[in-house]
Amino acid sequence: MIAPTVAKEIDARGSFCPGPLLELIRGVKSVAVGQTVAVLSSDPGSNKDIPVWIQKARHEFIGSFPEQGYTRFMVTKTH
Amino acid sequence: MAERMSIIQFSGTVDKLMAASTLATGAAAMGLEVNLFLTFWGLQAFRKDQIRTNTRFSADFAEFAEPALQAMQAKKVPHWLDTLHGAAEIGNVHVQACSMTMELFGWTLDDLDPLVEGTTGVASFIEEAKDDQITLFI
Numbered sequence: 001m002i003a004p005t006v007a008k009e010i011d012a013r014g015s016f017c018p019g020p021l022l023e024l025i026r027g028v029k030s031v032a033v034g035q036t037v038a039v040l041s042s043d044p045g046s047n048k049d050i051p052v053w054i055q056k057a058r059h060e061f062i063g064s065f066p067e068q069g070y071t072r073f074m075v076t077k078t079h
Numbered sequence: 080m081a082e083r084m085s086i087i088q089f090s091g092t093v094d095k096l097m098a099a100s101t102l103a104t105g106a107a108a109m110g111l112e113v114n115l116f117l118t119f120w121g122l123q124a125f126r127k128d129q130i131r132t133n134t135r136f137s138a139d140f141a142e143f144a145e146p147a148l149q150a151m152q153a154k155k156v157p158h159w160l161d162t163l164h165g166a167a168e169i170g171n172v173h174v175q176a177c178s179m180t181m182e183l184f185g186w187t188l189d190d191l192d193p194l195v196e197g198t199t200g201v202a203s204f205i206e207e208a209k210d211d212q213i214t215l216f217i
Contacts, residue, residue: 014154014155016154016156016157017101018101018104018105018108018162019157021104021105021108022104022108022165022169025108025169026168026169029169049105049108052109053108053109056109056110057110
């Protein structure tokens, strides 16, 4: 799979649950359909919360990519 | 009909207000409507003249109050009211004041944060909450 171009990257590191999820939702709202948003989170809760939200909101989960001390989550807005 | 979570907010301590605003955000994110019914100290916490200065903490954990409040400040945890405003921004959040508490203490809606939409009685709250998927007393 070719990694999609990120239209918006949000650095939510240091922010606590539910901060990173809130930032991701705002980010997805702010971009156009078909664009991809990335959020960086150091909150362990995000590992479950973000994929669950993406599924519920019926967007496309590109994946979660662990980095040093945080995880990058990528989602493409589908509607 | 949309799924809904109703919270009866009785406590006015910041630890419990934080829990309520975090749960409200999670529910709003997952597409549930959120109804917040404020009564007694939970309603007092929404008074404009006290919102930002309130440092009350659950008395059962009084010895942890100071370190917990300090940690929240040091780690820049958002104020519970800001978290609740965030929930209202992403979802459908309704906040109502208990009419009995309002009358008892002689408060008006002007005394409260604008997030509080109106005043309601216990029967109409129950009528709305009885079919909800989640109901909490905090």
